[in-house]
Amino acid sequence: MYKTTIGLEIHFEGKTKSKMFCSCLNDPNEKIPNTNICPICTGHPGTLPVINEEAINKLILVGLALNCEIAKHSKFDRKSYFYPDLPKGYQISQYDLPLCKNGYLDINLDDGTTKKIRINRIHMEEDTGRLGHSSNSSLVDFNRAGVPLMELVTEADINSSEEAKKFAQELQLILRYLDVSDADMEKGQMRCEVNISISKTDAWGTKVEIKNLNSFRVVEKSIEFEIKRQAEILESGGSVVQETRGWHDTKQITMEQRSKEDAFEYRYFPEPDLPPINVNENIIINIQKHMPELPEEKRIRFKEEYKLDDKSIEFFVKDIVMGNYFEKIVSELNCWCDDKECKMNEDFDYVKICSNYLSVDFQAMFKNDELLKGKEYNTALLESIITPENFGEFICMIGSGELSSKTAKMVLEEMYKTHGDPSSIVEEKGLSQMTDSGEVEGIIKDVLAKNPKAVEDYKAGKQNSFTFLVGQIMAASKGKANPQSVGEMLKKELDN
Secondary structure, three states, X not given: OOEEEEEEEEEEEOOOOEOOOOXXXXXXXXXXXXXXXXXXXXXXXXXXXXXXXXXXXXXXXXXXXXOOEEOOEEOOXXXXXXOOXXXXXXXXXXXXXXXXXXXXXXXXXXXXXXEEEEEEEEEEEEOOOEEEEOOOOEEEEOOOOOOEEEEEEEOOOEOOHHHHHHHHHXXXXXXXXXXXXXXXXXXXXXXXXXXXXXXXXXXOOOOEEXXXXXXXXXXXXXXXXXXXXXXXXXXXXXXXXOEEEEXXXXXXXXXXXXXXXXXXXXXXXXXXXXXXXXXXXXXXXXXXXXXXXXXXXXXHHHHHHHOOOHHHHHHHHHOHHHHHHHHHHHHHHHHHHHHOOOOOOOOOOHHHHHHHHHHHHHHHHHHOOHHHOOOOHHHHHHHHOOOHHHHHHHHHHHHOOOOOHHHHHHHHHHHHHHOOOHHHHHHHHOOOOOOXXXXXHHHHHHHHHHOHHHHHHHXXXXXXXXXXXXXXXXXXXXXXXXXXXXXXXXXXHHHO
């Protein structure tokens, strides 16, 4: 049995107005190549970089969220290597004095346990450009060149593909909660690299790096493949080669790219055109004041405040927009009932029902909405959201018995389409629940008269017949009858 040892290197682009060392716009959605560029970010001779203070502050915020020590003194270095999308022939990065170090992140595993993953460092650098290849040429787009790029390096505390994936997922969530990066892996705003070795002893085996993994699924799959590949080499008497590999998504395998570089090959030396970074305690305290609620804090609060199950909590934690929307609706529930002099039904769990309708029914309508296809998720979601006031009223109408579960779905669909309020929709469509017991009683008698066989089966002890009759009554009432009242009245009628 082999022990797996994994360390992660994760790059994520900073969400800033301008690039790291110039005033060019940092716009990840720019489609026209080489639009947001200038002599500085394209490496023209004689140009001088200037440090983006916003980017530095956001890195400090990340470091604080991940329990890091913030260096009082830091600096930038030149990392020299040659590639077509690196216009200067070197990258401005940080080598021996990173801004953040010695942090950690706790991750929740599927078996219910929590594991602490130590973070060696988080430092700031600049991103490269982007290459586009065709059959007979390669073109370079420098729009991304010079964008603030933060790199996080973990300690080798990870021992499975699950742990690696969970760490990357939780980090992405934290970055989005902090609003320091969109961390969209499909857009290259967050990229993962895995350093992995296996050994039958506590000593590490030969380290292999897997570069540029662009999804959580690929992180997981590449690790699982590499564990199997290295084990087969060792079992056959061979030796694992220290190298850099890439993931081939079609073949679902890792492939050799090049031998692994060492730090000395990059010829690091202090960046002569930039001053050192000095961070005093007042700066840290001021940035700490802007720390929002983090994902794990939100999980704990939702559990204590709303008494939701873990699956529902995770839905609202992972989707920030829906989580905020849910809380706005909940805040409206009591307000709406007070305004309408509505007595809350103590046996009805308003918060849980609200959660269910948002995570199931609303999500189904949103995902199947053809008008939103191709739009950014958050943009599309904000366009489709029903006002919290109307959604709160909708939930209260269910709790008060004005809407049955069947008519509630019909009303919600109409609210989604028109953004109208539920009371008006119920009145216009004639969907209010039957409150006249005489009318319901008449429907019951009519259904029993039309289904004598089902009545006989019920009296013979076949309980399925009772369910069938309830369904027939609800259909006859067009879903307007209260199912609980129907069940009680039907049983009374049958038992007479």
